[in-house]
Amino acid sequence: MLAACRMIAVTNVTVSYGGGVLRKAPTVTALDNVSLSVKAGACHGLVGESGSGKTTLGRVLLGLVRPDRGSLVVGGLNPARLSRRETATFRRSVQCVFQDSGAVLNPRLSVGRSVREGLDIHRCGEPAERDAAVSRLFERVGLSQALASRFPHQLSGGQRQRVNLARALSLSPKILVADEPLSALDVSVQAQILDLFADIQRQTGLTIILITHDLKVAREICDTVSVLQAGQIVEQGGAAEVFAHPKHRYTERLVKSVPTPKFC
Amino acid sequence: MALALPRPRAPANAGLWLAGLLLTAIVLAGAFAPLIAPHEPNAINMLSRSAPPVWADKGTWAHPLGTDNLGRDLLSRALYGVRTSFAIATLGLIFSAVLGITLGLISGLAGGLVDRLIMGLVDVFITLPNLLLLLCGIALLGTEIWVLIVMIGLVRWEAYARLVRGQVLTLREEPFVEASRTLGGSGLRVALVHILPNLASPLVVMLTLSFPLVLLMEAGLSFLGVGVQPPTASLGRMIGDGRDYLVNAWWMSGVPSLVLVAITLLFQLIGDGVRDRIDVRAHG
Amino acid sequence: MVCATASMCVPMAEPLITARDVRVRFRLADRTIEAVRGVDITLEPGEILGIVGESGSGKSSFAKAFVELHGPPFTRSRTLINGSIRLATDDGGIELVGAPRATMRRVRAQKIAMVPQDALSGLNPLIPIGRQVAEALRAAGSSADSRSILALLEEVQLRGAPARIGAFPHQLSGGERQRVIIAMALARAPKLLIADEPTTALDVTVQAQILSLIERLRERHGTAVLFITHDLDVIAALADRTAVFYAGELVEIAPTRDLFLDPRHPYTRALLASRPGLAKRARLIGTAPDHDATPPGCAFAPRCPHADARCTAPPPTVPRDGGSARCWQLAA
Numbered sequence: 001m002l003a004a005c006r007m008i009a010v011t012n013v014t015v016s017y018g019g020g021v022l023r024k025a026p027t028v029t030a031l032d033n034v035s036l037s038v039k040a041g042a043c044h045g046l047v048g049e050s051g052s053g054k055t056t057l058g059r060v061l062l063g064l065v066r067p068d069r070g071s072l073v074v075g076g077l078n079p080a081r082l083s084r085r086e087t088a089t090f091r092r093s094v095q096c097v098f099q100d101s102g103a104v105l106n107p108r109l110s111v112g113r114s115v116r117e118g119l120d121i122h123r124c125g126e127p128a129e130r131d132a133a134v135s136r137l138f139e140r141v142g143l144s145q146a147l148a149s150r151f152p153h154q155l156s157g158g159q160r161q162r163v164n165l166a167r168a169l170s171l172s173p174k175i176l177v178a179d180e181p182l183s184a185l186d187v188s189v190q191a192q193i194l195d196l197f198a199d200i201q202r203q204t205g206l207t208i209i210l211i212t213h214d215l216k217v218a219r220e221i222c223d224t225v226s227v228l229q230a231g232q233i234v235e236q237g238g239a240a241e242v243f244a245h246p247k248h249r250y251t252e253r254l255v256k257s258v259p260t261p262k263f264c
Numbered sequence: 265m266a267l268a269l270p271r272p273r274a275p276a277n278a279g280l281w282l283a284g285l286l287l288t289a290i291v292l293a294g295a296f297a298p299l300i301a302p303h304e305p306n307a308i309n310m311l312s313r314s315a316p317p318v319w320a321d322k323g324t325w326a327h328p329l330g331t332d333n334l335g336r337d338l339l340s341r342a343l344y345g346v347r348t349s350f351a352i353a354t355l356g357l358i359f360s361a362v363l364g365i366t367l368g369l370i371s372g373l374a375g376g377l378v379d380r381l382i383m384g385l386v387d388v389f390i391t392l393p394n395l396l397l398l399l400c401g402i403a404l405l406g407t408e409i410w411v412l413i414v415m416i417g418l419v420r421w422e423a424y425a426r427l428v429r430g431q432v433l434t435l436r437e438e439p440f441v442e443a444s445r446t447l448g449g450s451g452l453r454v455a456l457v458h459i460l461p462n463l464a465s466p467l468v469v470m471l472t473l474s475f476p477l478v479l480l481m482e483a484g485l486s487f488l489g490v491g492v493q494p495p496t497a498s499l500g501r502m503i504g505d506g507r508d509y510l511v512n513a514w515w516m517s518g519v520p521s522l523v524l525v526a527i528t529l530l531f532q533l534i535g536d537g538v539r540d541r542i543d544v545r546a547h548g
Numbered sequence: 549m550v551c552a553t554a555s556m557c558v559p560m561a562e563p564l565i566t567a568r569d570v571r572v573r574f575r576l577a578d579r580t581i582e583a584v585r586g587v588d589i590t591l592e593p594g595e596i597l598g599i600v601g602e603s604g605s606g607k608s609s610f611a612k613a614f615v616e617l618h619g620p621p622f623t624r625s626r627t628l629i630n631g632s633i634r635l636a637t638d639d640g641g642i643e644l645v646g647a648p649r650a651t652m653r654r655v656r657a658q659k660i661a662m663v664p665q666d667a668l669s670g671l672n673p674l675i676p677i678g679r680q681v682a683e684a685l686r687a688a689g690s691s692a693d694s695r696s697i698l699a700l701l702e703e704v705q706l707r708g709a710p711a712r713i714g715a716f717p718h719q720l721s722g723g724e725r726q727r728v729i730i731a732m733a734l735a736r737a738p739k740l741l742i743a744d745e746p747t748t749a750l751d752v753t754v755q756a757q758i759l760s761l762i763e764r765l766r767e768r769h770g771t772a773v774l775f776i777t778h779d780l781d782v783i784a785a786l787a788d789r790t791a792v793f794y795a796g797e798l799v800e801i802a803p804t805r806d807l808f809l810d811p812r813h814p815y816t817r818a819l820l821a822s823r824p825g826l827a828k829r830a831r832l833i834g835t836a837p838d839h840d841a842t843p844p845g846c847a848f849a850p851r852c853p854h855a856d857a858r859c860t861a862p863p864p865t866v867p868r869d870g871g872s873a874r875c876w877q878l879a880a
Contacts, residue, residue, distance in 0.1 A: 049753065
């Protein structure tokens with residue numbers, strides 16, 4: 001039964017880039033023997049600095065990068081080895097939200113159509129019902145339905161990130177991978193989106209993988225975290241525990257680097 | 265919140281409209297040449313040979329733009345010439361664009377060996393001199409109008425193939441294409457919904473800007489005598505016919521040259537204007 | 549005790565910068581927008597003044613008005629700066645608004661240095677960093693021998709400095725590039741350093757190093773710093789005084805400690821309360837107004853939980869300990 005409640009199981013995964021067949025290029029190890037296990041309905045944070053491999057790990061979970069070695073189970077399937085039928089199931093059950101809220105929306109489609117796209121691809125319901133579903137999704141992420149006919153460049157960063165979340169939720173996924181979803185947003189908007197994530201997780205029991213460099217964000221909404229450095233996971237554990245009592249030197253350095261007020 | 269930035273150039277609204285209007289007028293005049301031409305374009309009238317245009321000495325309203333050495337009315341011939349030249353250029357352009365876009369799309373999306381083969385072919389066509397290719401084709405296949413169209417298409421397709429392939433390679437890496445893939449979008453869907461519409465604006469600009477080039481190519485061939493054959497009127501042919509009479513009857517070459525220059529200039533203006541205005545992201 | 553405000557340490561000195569009713573407008577193709585709408589601020593010598601605000605609040609436009617360095621597409625002819633910014637100098641002072649180009653060049657070369665967010669854009673990719681530092685030295689009228697170049701690079705703690713004088717910008721990491729930019733700023737021994745989100749693109753560990761570098765430079769050279777950021781934690785760790793911008797206006801300014809522990813303006817309170825990681829985080833609803841739809845009176849009123857009928861008129865500036873806040877609620 002232990003396996004049943006584990007939504008994500010990554011074991012000894014290694015990913016390296018480069019090293020061409022014809023041209024000798026140095027290989028870069030983006031992930032080095034990484035293992036990770038996340039329970040269903042939990043929020044797990046991947047924390048690290050640029051080049052730590054946290055984004056690569058997220059892309060491995062999404063099935064966008066194939067690991068060189070190691071085994072991988074995401075929502076009951078192995079994204080590196082999917083049959084045609086499993087691919088459709090996998091795509092529906094694992095969704096993502098990225099940092100750059102503008103670039104992930106096609107500039108030539110209205111945001112309503114972008115949200116509808118997943119429903120169209122998987123032929124969810126009659127075409128007429130899909131519009132109603134889009135309206136419901138807009139309402140759910142706190143957007144006025146009047147915005148559905150707008151184009152991405154006509155919305156603010158926060159609104160676009162809500163659109164992305166609506167699109168990710170459109171297929172009722174089991175797992176959401178969010179790669180720095182707050183970094184490009186203003187403080188007050190960050191807070192709004194953070195609350196939205198928390199609300200949605202409460203309502204749907206979604207499993208969330210949050211990739212972030214911001215320890216405070218990770219501490220606020222993650223149950224468990226992995227700290228990555230240079231492609232390796234250096235520390236894992238409960239979010240509050242890891243940041244309050246870091247065991248690894250690097251985690252300690254990270255925690256110390258967060259600016260502290262002069263007056264405390 | 266997106267701040268609408270000032271465009272690099274002020275929108276030349278009035279200018280663009282005026283250019284469009286003039287060009288439309290010229291195209292319509294060519295299209296309805298049989299209805300509005302005052303004379304039969306190939307009717308020879310030895311009595312009024314080399315008559316000057318109406319504003320020159322001895323000009324008459326019978327032939328507003330004068331006549332050529334065989335007494336044919338230049339206004340009528342210019343109208344019919346626009347008709348011929350436009351038809352050949354348009355069909356040639358469509359042929360080259362369809363060929364180039366298709367091969368470019370295949371090349372960019374398929375990659376691998378297919379990509380290398382198509383790009384190798386592109387390189388071959390870039391290195392071959394255009395004129396040589398055209399003359400060889402015409403020498404082998406004859407001077408029918410369809411030969412001209414096909415040869416013009418063959419000379420120009422590589423430009424479209426390169427543009428489309430480059431755009432596809434860039435667009436393929438765009439985050440919104442990746443987002444569609446994580447939703448489970450198929451390759452065909454990605455190509456049709458996400459890549460093609462985003463190709464539209466560079467393509468429209470390129471088509472508008474290369475139309476005058478194709479027009480000039482046809483004119484050049486006809487001028488050399490290997491394009492449109494007499495007595496059919498085409499702008500290049502008319503300029504070529506008037507070559508020997510430049511001193512005595514400048515209008516024989518002058519009238520078709522002016523028409524050609526006007527059309528080329530108008531297209532260039534419209535192409536520039538379209539390029540500045542077409543990007544959806546530039547509008548608030 | 550930490551010196552909470554520079555003005556306490558240097559009680560009677562003339563402010564380094566006195567800005568009065570500064571307005572910055574940008575001419576667009578079809579209209580004019582006002583990015584900064586009447587800001588009064590003073591900056592003491594050697595003080596670190598933090599400016600916080602969300603994107604579009606005018607914080608960056610305000611600072612760039614000091615040296616007329618508004619980036620493209622806002623060229624000089626598209627940018628309209630009004631009001632007065634006086635820079636105190638040994639010989640009486642310079643008015644920066646509307647200063648002739650030659651004066652502005654001298655000010656940029658010798659008095660006010662700028663550290664941009666993206667260090668890569670501040671460096672020429674084709675010239676070794678040593679030569680770029682040398683150029684900054686020459687602009688300030690100092691000698692650009694290799695000893696002074698090295699001294700500067702060592703002062704900003706560029707690792708392995710002697711060997712890296714000939715390095716190109718792309719061979720340096722983001723943090724190292726930012727150090728070179730700061731070295732170029734120091735070459736001019738400026739009175740004021742304007743840092744526009746200098747650490748936003750950097751990792752936290754590197755950010756911590758750059759912040760302590762700026763702090764140390766202030767102590768050694770007495771350089772005043774105008775530090776612009778959207779990151780409240782950075783401000784709390786660095787600034788002596790903090791100014792909060794909203795929709796092109798200065799809504800509150802106070803010594804950092806007082807501002808964080810006792811925020812008076814409703815926007816400051818909401819902003820502080822919406823930081824992630826707080827136990828009881830509050831939600832600030834809505835977004836800041838567009839530049840062409842700023843409400844009359846108090847710009848924050850539509851989002852303010854305490855707004856009432858008075859807020860449709862421009863709010864008064866109410867003094868508070870060591871600063872001021874602009875709000876009707878505080879006027880009562």
